[in-house]
Amino acid sequence: MPVSLRSMIVLAGLLPALAAGATLHVFIAGAAKAGAERQLRGFEQAGGDTVEAVYDTAGALRDRVLNGERPDLVILTDAAADALAARGLVADGDRREIGVVVVGLAVRQGAALPDVSTAAALRRTLLAARAIGYADASRGATSGAQFDAAIDGLGIRAQIRDRATMLPTGGEVLQGVAAGKFDIGVSQSSEILPVPGIAFVGGLPPPYELRTRYAIVVLGGSEAARRLMRHLDTAAAHAQFEASGFSRH
Numbered sequence: 001m002p003v004s005l006r007s008m009i010v011l012a013g014l015l016p017a018l019a020a021g022a023t024l025h026v027f028i029a030g031a032a033k034a035g036a037e038r039q040l041r042g043f044e045q046a047g048g049d050t051v052e053a054v055y056d057t058a059g060a061l062r063d064r065v066l067n068g069e070r071p072d073l074v075i076l077t078d079a080a081a082d083a084l085a086a087r088g089l090v091a092d093g094d095r096r097e098i099g100v101v102v103v104g105l106a107v108r109q110g111a112a113l114p115d116v117s118t119a120a121a122l123r124r125t126l127l128a129a130r131a132i133g134y135a136d137a138s139r140g141a142t143s144g145a146q147f148d149a150a151i152d153g154l155g156i157r158a159q160i161r162d163r164a165t166m167l168p169t170g171g172e173v174l175q176g177v178a179a180g181k182f183d184i185g186v187s188q189s190s191e192i193l194p195v196p197g198i199a200f201v202g203g204l205p206p207p208y209e210l211r212t213r214y215a216i217v218v219l220g221g222s223e224a225a226r227r228l229m230r231h232l233d234t235a236a237a238h239a240q241f242e243a244s245g246f247s248r249h
Helices: 003-020 030-047 058-066 078-086 119-128 142-154 157-163 170-178 223-231 235-243
Strands: 023-029 050-056 073-077 095-108 132-135 164-167 184-188 198-203 211-218
Touching: 023 030, 023 058, 023 223, 030 050, 030 095, 030 170, 030 211, 030 223, 030 235, 050 058, 058 073, 058 078, 073 078, 073 223, 078 095, 078 211, 095 142, 095 170, 095 235, 119 142, 119 157, 132 142, 132 170, 142 157, 142 184, 157 164, 164 170, 170 184, 170 198, 211 223
Parallel strands: 023 050, 023 073, 132 164, 132 184
Antiparallel strands: 073 211, 095 184, 095 198, 095 211
16 A cells, blocks of 8 residues: 555544544632633633533642642642642643632522621621531531631530531532522632522621632643633633632732
């Protein structure tokens, strides 16, 4: 068989794979899920690359990377991104900032919004609640860790122990609020605002407030992952993140 013909046959066999584009494996913290999902679909439609996303707490995803898993891109808290950079996993220029979310409370849509404007008001609200849901800090949930600090600081852990339920993620907590299982749910603002059937009460008051920055980080340096990072760093993308509960400052 002539070399030129053999080359043409080989190339023809490769064309379907080339047309299919890259498959990108992405880890996304729950706080960024709503802001990222629609943009991932748009990225796939625009360029032919496929994105396979895994969602979990920032801490759980950070630990999976530190323990050896290598997604192409992650969206995690700045602290988690710093931990990956300290291991030498992030090249210069392969990190972009998204914005800030706050730890806050949610109630079912239509319920009266409780007062959480001060520490004393938050204490009264939590003591009056029939059932409270929050995410498990031991699985890396930022909101859960901050809520643990708040109830310890307010001195009410014993009083609410029988009415407070820990779930693996903030998303599951908010599903419980929407279903009427919890009077109050604790999660990140960017997880609360996009969920139908619930209302954002507000952030935790001083001295328990927490503002957490999130970042997009490419791991491994593939050009396809960098294309996705740039796609998520446009003005339109930031508007999507802000609509889901992020702020730029």
